Amino acid sequence: MGSADRWPDLTGKSWAHKTTPEMTDAEVDDARATYEAVGRADYESEWLRRHGLPEDYGD
Numbered sequence: 001m002g003s004a005d006r007w008p009d010l011t012g013k014s015w016a017h018k019t020t021p022e023m024t025d026a027e028v029d030d031a032r033a034t035y036e037a038v039g040r041a042d043y044e045s046e047w048l049r050r051h052g053l054p055e056d057y058g059d
Helices: 025-036 044-050
Strands: none
Touching: 025 044
């Protein structure tokens, strides 16, 4: 099983039960970092979009 199969620990995360549109910019930043730490890119496109970049930036 690769690192992309891992699920991060969401204990205490304010955004854990929110949909992306409900999340603040700070929550999106934290979500991106949380998922990135275990090798996942789940929030990458949302983070890019909120920072004015296309969702496929860098692909």
